[in-house]
Structure formats: structure tokens, C-alpha cells
Amino acid sequence: MGLPMDDIHTPTVPSGPASTYASQNRNTAGGTSLQDLIAEKKRAEEELKALSSVLDSVSRIIRLRNDYKSLMASIEAGLHAHHAEARNNPAPQSGSASSQAPSAAAGSLEAPFAKVNSVVADSPAEEAGLRAGDKIRRFGDVDWINHEKLSKVAETVQRNEGVSQSAVTSAEDFFADIAGWVGTEEHYCQNPAKPAPFVKYRGIAFAVNTAERLGVDHYPAEDEKLRASSIIRRRGGNCPNTLEVLQQLLESQHSSNSPINLALCAVLPSRLSPGYQEIKSSFAEPTDLSFCIHREASNEPASSYIIRSKAVDSRTIINYNGLPEMSSVEFASVADHLPGMSWCHFEGRIPDVTLSCIQYLRQNHGKVKISVEVEKPGREGLQDLASVADVVFYSKGWAQVRSVSDFQSFGRADFMKGNGYGSPKECLQAQAKLASKASLLLCTWGESGVSGLEVPEDRYLECPAFKAEDHKVVDTVGAGDTFIAGMLFGLMCHDDWILDRKLKFANELAGHKVMQEGLGGLGNLMQHAY
Numbered sequence: 001m002g003l004p005m006d007d008i009h010t011p012t013v014p015s016g017p018a019s020t021y022a023s024q025n026r027n028t029a030g031g032t033s034l035q036d037l038i039a040e041k042k043r044a045e046e047e048l049k050a051l052s053s054v055l056d057s058v059s060r061i062i063r064l065r066n067d068y069k070s071l072m073a074s075i076e077a078g079l080h081a082h083h084a085e086a087r088n089n090p091a092p093q094s095g096s097a098s099s100q101a102p103s104a105a106a107g108s109l110e111a112p113f114a115k116v117n118s119v120v121a122d123s124p125a126e127e128a129g130l131r132a133g134d135k136i137r138r139f140g141d142v143d144w145i146n147h148e149k150l151s152k153v154a155e156t157v158q159r160n161e162g163v164s165q166s167a168v169t170s171a172e173d174f175f176a177d178i179a180g181w182v183g184t185e186e187h188y189c190q191n192p193a194k195p196a197p198f199v200k201y202r203g204i205a206f207a208v209n210t211a212e213r214l215g216v217d218h219y220p221a222e223d224e225k226l227r228a229s230s231i232i233r234r235r236g237g238n239c240p241n242t243l244e245v246l247q248q249l250l251e252s253q254h255s256s257n258s259p260i261n262l263a264l265c266a267v268l269p270s271r272l273s274p275g276y277q278e279i280k281s282s283f284a285e286p287t288d289l290s291f292c293i294h295r296e297a298s299n300e301p302a303s304s305y306i307i308r309s310k311a312v313d314s315r316t317i318i319n320y321n322g323l324p325e326m327s328s329v330e331f332a333s334v335a336d337h338l339p340g341m342s343w344c345h346f347e348g349r350i351p352d353v354t355l356s357c358i359q360y361l362r363q364n365h366g367k368v369k370i371s372v373e374v375e376k377p378g379r380e381g382l383q384d385l386a387s388v389a390d391v392v393f394y395s396k397g398w399a400q401v402r403s404v405s406d407f408q409s410f411g412r413a414d415f416m417k418g419n420g421y422g423s424p425k426e427c428l429q430a431q432a433k434l435a436s437k438a439s440l441l442l443c444t445w446g447e448s449g450v451s452g453l454e455v456p457e458d459r460y461l462e463c464p465a466f467k468a469e470d471h472k473v474v475d476t477v478g479a480g481d482t483f484i485a486g487m488l489f490g491l492m493c494h495d496d497w498i499l500d501r502k503l504k505f506a507n508e509l510a511g512h513k514v515m516q517e518g519l520g521g522l523g524n525l526m527q528h529a530y
Contacts, residue, residue, distance in 0.1 A: 041071045112137050114150060210278065211236030213306040213477070219316065220307075229310075234518060235282040236304050238347040238373060240264060241481035241519060242488070245509070247284045248523025249489045253530050260492065263288040265334050267326045273299040291334045295323050306477065315477070328356035335361060343492055345371045345484070346389075351381025358388050369491075373484060377401035386435045391491065393484050394443040399427040424451035425460060432458070440499075442487060444480055450507050452499055463503040466511030475517045482522065483510040505529050 044067055112135035119126045137143065139153050215230035243262055250260060264287060269275050271294055279301060280289060302321035308314070335341065335357075344361060346354050354372070361368050371391035374382045377398050386392045399421040421427035424443040431441055432455050441453045449464040486506025490497050497505070505526070512525050 037071060037074050044071060113143065114139075114153070210234070210275065210301050211304040211306060211477070213308060213315075215308050215310065217309070218311040219309040219314065232517065235279050236477075237266070237302075238375070238481050238484075239345065240266070240279075240283075241478045242345065242485045243287060244283060244519050245482050245485035245513075245522055246488055247287050248519075248521075249485065249509075249526065250493070250523075251284070251286075252523035252527050253493065261288055262286070263291050263338060265291050265293070265326075265331065267302075267323050268292045268294050269298045269301050269323065270294060270296045273301075275299060275301040291338060293326055293330055293334070298323050325350060325353065328353050328360065331357045332360045332364075335365060341365060341368055343369045343371070343488070345373075345488060346385070347373045348375065348379065348382045348385050351379065351385055355381065355384050355388065358385065362388065371484075371488065371491075373480075374398050375480070383434065386431060386438070388437055389435065390438060391440045391487075392431070392435055392438050392442070393480075393487070394424075394427060394431065394441070395480060396424075396443070396445045399424065399443060399445075424448070424462070428453040428460065440491075442503075444483055444510075450483065450503060452503050454499055459499070461499055461503060463500075463507045466504075466508040468511065468515065471511070471515060473514050476514050478519055479510045479513050482513040482519065483507065486510065486526075 114136040116130060116132055116134045116136065118132050119130050142153055211234055213230075213232045214228040215232075216226055216228055218226075220226040243264055247262055250262070264283075268279060268289075276294070283289065300322055302319070302323055305318045305320075307316045307318075309316075331353075335344075346358065348354055358370055358372075361370060369390045370388070371393065372385045372389040373393045373395075374386050375393075375395040375398055376382070377395075378401060379398075382398065386394075401420050421430065424445045427443050428441045428451060432438070432453060435441060435455070439455055441455060442450065443452075444450050447465050449462060451460065451462045453460050483506045486509035487502060490502030490505055494502070508529065509522060509526055512522055513519065
């Protein structure tokens with residue numbers, strides 16, 4: 001007879017009693033012990049996580065989020081009271097009985113947040129008595145509440161190199177000069193003067209969204225009511241698309257020259273939001289999203305709405321982004337915590353911020369190779385990005401209309417006829433004089449294929465568009481991102497390939513993309529080409 005409808009969305013954990021914490025304890029920070037508040041906070045976090053994907057539990061999630069805010073406010077008030085008491089009542093000398101037995105409250109306040117995996121021999125940390133297996137309760141002003149995945153530990157190390165820092169490694173305070181390695185099983189923070197023990201990270205980028213595509217018979221007129229014939233929803237964004245395909249290629253090539261980890265740096269909504277869970281599930285497991293920046297006050301990711309007209313095979317894209325954009329300072333913090341980063345790819349969405357990010361990498365991470373996508377016509381500042389990158393990907397649209405003044409002067413109709421560079425060869429040869437740091441320039445030109453210019457050798461190559469015997473254009477969204485993934489794969493993983501082979505590989509990969517919906521399975525289609 002089937003399942004009762006009431007049981008379909010039953011949560012995997014009990015939903016708990018009706019929320020009463022907020023109403024009973026909103027103004028009574030001192031009425032409940034900090035230990036109880038922290039326990040209640042953990043319970044709320046666990047239930048929020050369990051309920052975040054259950055549509056029928058929205059009201060419960062809202063109540064829990066309100067409770068969570070109240071809990072955090074009460075915990076903050078309790079922490080202020082605790083530290084005020086500590087200042088007014090200094091701890092007795094180490095020989096007294098009270099110093100030998102710390103209270104349960106102190107233990108709960110300063111819970112361990114990291115475990116030492118290893119200590120550098122003869123380092124100040126070893127001399128101070130720090131040992132592998134020790135648990136870190138406090139590191140300077142960093143504790144279990146504010147360590148932010150240990151990023152604050154690294155910042156403290158960089159700010160205070162050579163200065164004594166305090167850490168609590170047992171029930172009693174233990175002060176040590178920590179200048180070596182501190183970390184958990186997954187993340188390490190290290191003194192910049194020491195060599196890093198990390199596998200290399202390659203491919204960090206930003207800008208991610210969800211894309212919803214509506215198929216219509218014709219583009220609607222203003223105020224027209226129109227029924228869509230199809231709807232497709234998937235994660236979008238130029239760099240995330242490139243990252244997804246690049247991950248497929250790495251997985252399908254069984255013998256990689258060296259281990260490569262791909263990391264995404266993007267602004268995302270709250271970790272508890274369904275939008276973030278949807279984005280997270282769209283990536284293969286090895287892709288590292290831990291360096292993304294979350295706007296916890298926002299629940300909606302950046303979104304694109306694509307209207308595809310069957311009548312003229314056109315697509316109109318409407319973008320929405322309510323998330324505060326990433327700043328160059330935020331990016332710098334991420335870059336400093338990406339161990340052994342060797343390649344960084346940018347989409348030129350916000351040229352002034354992107355330029356600051358690239359300049360930071362040049363000054364502080366000089367060995368990192370930088371690639372940039374120059375795509376949108378009329379977007380001011382893209383030429384500046386091309387001038388500081390090692391590898392530049394130009395789009396046909398940008399090449400034909402190089403500046404805002406061109407776009408405004410000629411308009412869309414003349415732009416489609418071609419104003420600016422008339423061919424990919426003209427574009428690349430002219431850009432070689434402007435992109436002073438670049439060693440490789442590439443330009444896609446639609447059905448005419450792709451072109452590349454090795455700048456030091458002044459070697460120009462053309463590759464016609466790939467068309468299989470059963471070639472039929474199904475979906476062009478993401479074709480350019482796929483081409484970039486193919487080229488980055490060749491550049492990162494195959495020094496043994498000459499440019500001709502890299503171009504043909506990426507060109508064929510993009511050709512397969514336009515013959516299918518979405519990006520799934522593209523890596524497997526290219527196994528014959530490795």
C-alpha cells in the first residue's frame with residue numbers, strides 16, 4: 001500500500017521538545033551554568049545539521065536558529081563574566097592547593113581544539129616541553145571558540161614570530177614558545193621559515209552559483225505569460241565548472257605525475273543553508289571546499305537564470321547575487337593557508353579585486369603560476385589582469401569588443417559584426433605586447449576553433465573545432481569552462497605534451513561537452529587521449 005505520507009520526511013534524529021529555551025532564558029545569562037549552555041549549544045548544532053535537508057522541518061529550523069542566537073549571546077555574556085572574575089580575582093601562586101585542581105567550569109571553557117601531530121626537533125616548542133599528542137586549549141588569544149579551522153593559529157604565528165605564546169595542554173596552564181608545528185589530523189599551521197610538509201594544492205578560484213535554465217519556444221515579450229517547456233537546475237560558475245571537469249580528468253588518469261589537490265575559494269551562504277548543501281553535493285569528494293568563505297547571515301547562493309529560446313537558439317542570462325563579495329584581504333588570508341600552492345586560476349569577475357589578489361600572490365607567493373579568464377566584453381579592467389598573468393584565456397566576445405567605450409559606441413548589432421580584433425591571431429599577437437608576464441595566450445573563437453600563442457617563441461597555432469561523426473549541439477553552457485579545464489590539465493599534469501597536443505585535447509573535451517547536457521562523465525570520454 002506504500003508508506004504513509006506523514007513518514008516520508010521524518011528526520012533522522014528526534015526533533016526534540018518544543019523550543020522553550022529562548023522564552024525562559026533570554027535575559028538570564030547567569031541563571032544557567034556555562035557548561036549547560038555549551039551542552040545546549042552543541043545539541044542545537046547537531047539538530048540543525050540533521051534537519052537542514054528536511055523540507056517539512058522548516059519551522060523547527062527557524063526556532064532552533066533563534067534558540068542558537070540566544071545561546072550564543074548567553075555564552076558570550078558568560079565568557080565576559082568569567083574573564084571579568086578572573087581579572088578581579090587573580091589566580092593564586094602555583095604552590096597553593098587551589099592551583100592544583102582546576103574547576104570543572106574552567107575545563108569546559110577551555111576545551112581542546114587541536115592536537116599536536118609532530119614537533120620539530122630542537123625547535124623552541126620541543127625545548128619548552130611540547131610533545132606529539134598534546135592537546136591545545138589556548139594559543140595566545142586563540143581558543144576553541146574563535147580558532148576558525150585553525151586559521152587564527154596561523155595568523156598568530158605570523159604576527160608573533162619569535163614571541164612567546166601560551167597554550168593550555170592539560171588541565172593546568174602550560175606556557176610554551178610555540179614556533180614549530182601545531183595542528184589537527186587534517187590541517188597544520190606552520191612557521192613560514194620552516195618547510196611545509198603538504199601535498200601541493202593547485203587550482204584555486206572563486207565565484208560559484210546555482211543556475212536554473214528555462215526552455216521556452218520564444219523569448220517572452222514584456223508582460224507576456226509564457227509556459228516553459230523544460231527546466232534544468234544545476235550548480236554553475238565558470239571556475240567551479242572548470243574545477244569539476246578538471247577533477248574528472250585527474251580521476252580518470254590513473255597514473256598522475258604527482259598528487260594534486262584542487263581547492264575552491266568562493267563566497268558561499270551559511271553552512272546550514274540548503275543552498276550550500278546543494279553546492280557541496282555537486283562536487284566530487286576530493287575537491288576541497290574548506291577554504292571557501294561563508295556568509296553565515298545569508299541562505300541563498302548567487303544564482304543565474306537562463307532563458308533559452310528555441311526559435312532563434314539564443315540564451316538570455318539574468319544574474320542575482322545577494323552575498324557580499326570576497327575582498328582581497330579575505331583572499332590573502334586563504335592564500336596564506338593553502339600549503340604548497342603551485343597554480344591559481346581566476347575568473348575575471350571583479351577585475352579590481354582580482355588584480356589585488358594577483359599582486360598579493362606575486363609579492364608573497366612568487367612561485368605560484370597564475371592563469372586568468374578574460375571573457376566578458378565591456379568589463380573594464382580585464383586588460384590589467386591579462387598583463388599580470390602567466391596564462392591568459394581570451395573569449396571571442398571580449399576580443400571583438402575590447403572596452404566599454406567600444407561597446408557603448410558600436411552597440412550590440414555592430415558588436416556582433418565584429419569591432420576590435422577581427423581574428424584570434426590578430427588578438428593574440430596584439431596581446432603578446434600587452435601581457436608582458438604571459439608565456440602562453442589562448443583564444444576561443446566559437447565554431448572556428450581555438451588558437452594559442454607561445455609568447456617567448458612567438459609560435460602561433462590554430463586548432464579547428466572538434467566535431468564527432470554524430471555531432472549535434474545540445475548544450476553550450478560551460479563549453480568555455482571545459483576547454484579551460486582541458487588546458488589546465490595539460491599544463492599541470494603533462495609537461496611531456498607539446499602545445500599542439502594540449503590544444504587538441506582541450507578542444508576535443510569542449511567538443512564533447514556541447515553534445516551533452518551538463519558536465520558529467522567528460523573525464524571518462526577522454527581516457528583514450530592520455
